[in-house]
Amino acid sequence: MTRKLKSELGFSTADRIVVRGHDLVEELIGKVSLGDVAFLELKGRLPTKQESNVFNALTVTLVEHGMTPSAIATRLTYYGAPESLQGAVAAGLLGMGDRFGGSAEAAARMLQEALQETEKGAPLATDLRPLASAIVTRHKETKQPIAGLGHPVHKPIDPRTPKLFEIAAENGLSGRYVDLMQLVGEEASRSYGRSLPVNATGAIGAIASELGIPWRVCRGLAVMARAVGLVAHLQEEMEEPLAPEIWARTEEESSSHLRPSTD
Amino acid sequence: MTRKLKSELGFSTADRIVVRGHDLVEELIGKVSLGDVAFLELKGRLPTKQESNVFNALTVTLVEHGMTPSAIATRLTYYGAPESLQGAVAAGLLGMGDRFGGSAEAAARMLQEALQETEKGAPLATDLRPLASAIVTRHKETKQPIAGLGHPVHKPIDPRTPKLFEIAAENGLSGRYVDLMQLVGEEASRSYGRSLPVNATGAIGAIASELGIPWRVCRGLAVMARAVGLVAHLQEEMEEPLAPEIWARTEEESSSHLRPSTD
């Protein structure tokens, strides 16, 4: 009548801790890096050297983006609740949504859905350009922005993109997802008549797809990496707090039109 | 009149992203691992090979602990809000408080405050045993538990502790904090008349102190590592959800005494 609860991630006994089938003490601690354990957690096996290079490159890209809305929210939260570092990190992660963490997810979804449809029982498309063109047309018709293209600051190109694609290629992990993403960029640039090169989230979505990471999980790469960065923001905030000043200025300015003039 | 806002963590221009003084594209992506960038973020410089070994060992230890309250909270949250993976991870991290993530912090604080007091303008204590003894006595008198000792499941010893201490020693990072933590365990076992060996959080608190990580930040090591693990729990939950079953059972049982008997 009831459904059995079951998880493959890990367990402990009195003398052992097992993570994804590996003895934590004997096989993981001191032998593999944090990034490789992240890969193990998601894929159920340790990465090859090539996969490790590529997976670490993806997450390293996502750790720190300077004083983002997330970082500011983390700092403001710590000011009110210094007893709860975890709460301040959580507050910052909550901003990793559709606008930020979501763009790599959206790019991965676009690519995975496109290639999944193509490959279902059908021979692999030998030419991906028609697929790219169809994606662009569909977005244009429904007036949806195409995930993973263009950047408000990094112009003419996002410097992370060629580096990430280069690392994927060097490690034998540049395949049809990367090809399709680049073709989508080319077709979009042609169709919209302006330069729309692949940005870092497009590259991450494509390469995560090469690694077989489901698109629904891609936002999680940003979340885990940014958790690292937000702890660093809190360390800095503890030493030299910005929150009181941001608060004071914002409160003063935003209510100045309401205050009695002689105040 | 106003205080200047200032952060050293990073910035971007049109063609560069700089993290802690390093060009992200030229110096970090593809060259260093996630764990090493976490070290860079916290310490302001990349780790030596030895520091990298030790720091990664600490964080790897903290990634996955099986079906913890945090993992269950993450899964339940995702069930209600599948649009927000970041919210589900945040919900799980919120449970990394005084009871869980807080114990490494408390151990680090105990050690750092003890050695800071000793070393202020005074010659280094040649014998740490009196210091360990004083710590035990103070906790006993105030009926406070000593952080970092004993474990409800891992008996007679926590298997992670000797491994972590071994790795610290092999990499030249076992010093006075590790010594003091071990002496506190010995003195506590003697004083309370029962075995109170150093557990994993005690080892982590001591080794993090060797790496110069302030105790207030130690909880952050658990938070960043667990963010990785919680994403893996969500990936599993997406494929085979446990949340509806946990909900149904808990709701049914907890209200059964209130329901009409014929229901």
Place this chain on the structure above:
Amino acid sequence: MTRKLKSELGFSTADRIVVRGHDLVEELIGKVSLGDVAFLELKGRLPTKQESNVFNALTVTLVEHGMTPSAIATRLTYYGAPESLQGAVAAGLLGMGDRFGGSAEAAARMLQEALQETEKGAPLATDLRPLASAIVTRHKETKQPIAGLGHPVHKPIDPRTPKLFEIAAENGLSGRYVDLMQLVGEEASRSYGRSLPVNATGAIGAIASELGIPWRVCRGLAVMARAVGLVAHLQEEMEEPLAPEIWARTEEESSSHLRPSTD
């Protein structure tokens, strides 16, 4: 060059606190209830007696739903982080997403977009049934569920719905949104050939629309009301904790297939 920060919600001076134009001490504390201040906050003015009756009815409906996934997540989080009641409430609220809090929002959106389109520069539709029918057809064609209809437990009807509609009518706040919601239920039942009556979230979405609350804010009614309920869950959890038992059972069962058989 920069945009002025501006908010109308409130400010303080040395001797006054002003909320939405009302002196907190002179006009609000002791004169109006929590529900009425919630209305003031959202609408910028205090409610009439009729609006107060209806708005309080909506929020009262949303406070407590027993041992939901949110309530369980709140309890599990408190177990790990007892220093942070706010974190435990936040964890529970994070589950008020598309599946739960989102359904009133979706119903309100459906109604507000339908009537907005109709009324733009056009005379008010005298007959809403064609509009209801078009909504049902559109959902059926795209295989989208219609928000605010049917209920897995409350059958044949959700007992909250007639009560909420009755209160709206008694207070002169049952208009075109309520009519349209009911017609959508009728048309859907006819079209799908099974009973699909309006549920509580459909009634709330419709009545919130009558009160002029934008659909994007409707999820917030659930969030604010449930914050109340989650504090009550925490009070009970402090006295008689369920979290350790839920944890122990879930951990044991979910990993039993992985554990050594003699363990």
Place this chain on the structure above:
Amino acid sequence: MTRKLKSELGFSTADRIVVRGHDLVEELIGKVSLGDVAFLELKGRLPTKQESNVFNALTVTLVEHGMTPSAIATRLTYYGAPESLQGAVAAGLLGMGDRFGGSAEAAARMLQEALQETEKGAPLATDLRPLASAIVTRHKETKQPIAGLGHPVHKPIDPRTPKLFEIAAENGLSGRYVDLMQLVGEEASRSYGRSLPVNATGAIGAIASELGIPWRVCRGLAVMARAVGLVAHLQEEMEEPLAPEIWARTEEESSSHLRPSTD
């Protein structure tokens, strides 16, 4: 072997929803206000008219404090994750910690522990002044600030305090907790040689104690009330966003010393 899960808060059947022993549809919706249901949730019974007046006064005081760090964090979070209103409210609530929401809790704890000790098996103290004096002395000796006294902005007195005490008295709910709080303020002012009047959080902590609310739950009053206010901030942010401007300014200024000068 296992412990029974049990909750008294509520349950549903096909045709009924019961909240704290009351039929939601028959007894609560349309009959009682949001504030009164909050009281019911916490106390297990509906309030008297007097209790309702006082409880609503407490929560009304806590709804809106203008552009606090919590409100700014909520707005910044929404900017990054507009799909998740609940996440943005949660982010703001996470800042209701020791510095903000915690002060009413700390005042209530001080009062409840003092009067509990006094009253255990002993006759009620006829004179509370020695108790107040002892509290002040203890805090002074350990250099701990006394919760609930003084205010950085509201000088010479916090205007909410006399109003809250007046309402408590008018409703027959000003007793020994309120007396003790006021005496602590008097004794502290004398002992420290400067005016330290009771502030709003001191008044709230004292009056919540009169209502029999455990000190551990008092922070929850601020959390539930502020959830209301944060939804209103989000409604305003949706119409006229402040987040992008706060982000742009903070990022620019905080990294200006790192940027190349010609940039």
